[in-house]
Amino acid sequence: MWKAPPPAAGDNRQTRMGIVMDRHGSAIFVGDAPGLDFLNSIATPADSTIDWIDSGEGLLDWLSQAHLVPAEALKAIRAQALPGELDRVADQARTLREWFRGFVRKHKGRPLRLERLSELEPLNRLLERDQMFGRIVAQRKAEPLPLALQAMRHWRSPQALLLPVGEALARFVCTEDFSLVKACEGPVCTLLFADHTRGRARRWCSMALCGNRAKQAAHRRRLKAQQH
Numbered sequence: 001m002w003k004a005p006p007p008a009a010g011d012n013r014q015t016r017m018g019i020v021m022d023r024h025g026s027a028i029f030v031g032d033a034p035g036l037d038f039l040n041s042i043a044t045p046a047d048s049t050i051d052w053i054d055s056g057e058g059l060l061d062w063l064s065q066a067h068l069v070p071a072e073a074l075k076a077i078r079a080q081a082l083p084g085e086l087d088r089v090a091d092q093a094r095t096l097r098e099w100f101r102g103f104v105r106k107h108k109g110r111p112l113r114l115e116r117l118s119e120l121e122p123l124n125r126l127l128e129r130d131q132m133f134g135r136i137v138a139q140r141k142a143e144p145l146p147l148a149l150q151a152m153r154h155w156r157s158p159q160a161l162l163l164p165v166g167e168a169l170a171r172f173v174c175t176e177d178f179s180l181v182k183a184c185e186g187p188v189c190t191l192l193f194a195d196h197t198r199g200r201a202r203r204w205c206s207m208a209l210c211g212n213r214a215k216q217a218a219h220r221r222r223l224k225a226q227q228h
């Protein structure tokens with residue numbers, strides 16, 4: 001569940017794993033699907049809108065928080081990037097995000113149909129650029145067999161940062177039931193989530209954000225009604 005960002009420190013920047021963190025603090029991960037969390041990387045948790053991917057640094061920070069890119073790869077890409085290069089990739093990430101938001105908003109609330117496949121062509125073009133490979137590694141979990149096949153990726157340029165995002169979006173359209181994709185009912189909230197609750201009765205991005213606000217509003221309405 002989403003937690004409020006920590007109070008702003010002196011210069012608003014801190015380092016974690018050698019990466020200068022963006023000033024925006026904790027991003028929002030309430031989508032219950034990485035593809036939706038990507039759409040939720042711009043949101044209005046309080047009075048003002050925060051875009052966690054508003055710059056190259058923001059993109060690195062968000063990818064790190066989302067665990068989509070290993071810390072070593074983020075560090076290497078950051079060290080090798082030319083001036084302005086990461087900001088341009090962040091631009092592309094925002095374009096991808098808003099294109100995908102249009103797709104999800106248009107089709108959410110009912111099963112996704114095969115006829116929609118052609119609309120996903122831009123995503124297929126991104127996936128074509130992927131450079132994945134496998135590596136045999138030691139099994140981390142307590143499994144009966146000692147070895148595991150791990151999916152890896154070449155990180156040859158900052159552009160590669162878009163590939164795990166593309167993979168998350170592709171997994172989302174291929175594995176998620178679009179009938180369960182909902183927009184938070186908060187009046188000014190833009191957050192999206194997949195409702196995986198048993199009763200399919202989830203209405204809010206989170207109780208901490210919109211759920212409690214709605215409860216308080218209902219309480220105020222009841223008080224007012226009693227006074228009249």
Ligand SMILES: [Zn+2]
Binds near residue numbers: 185186204206
């Ligand atoms: Zn909300």
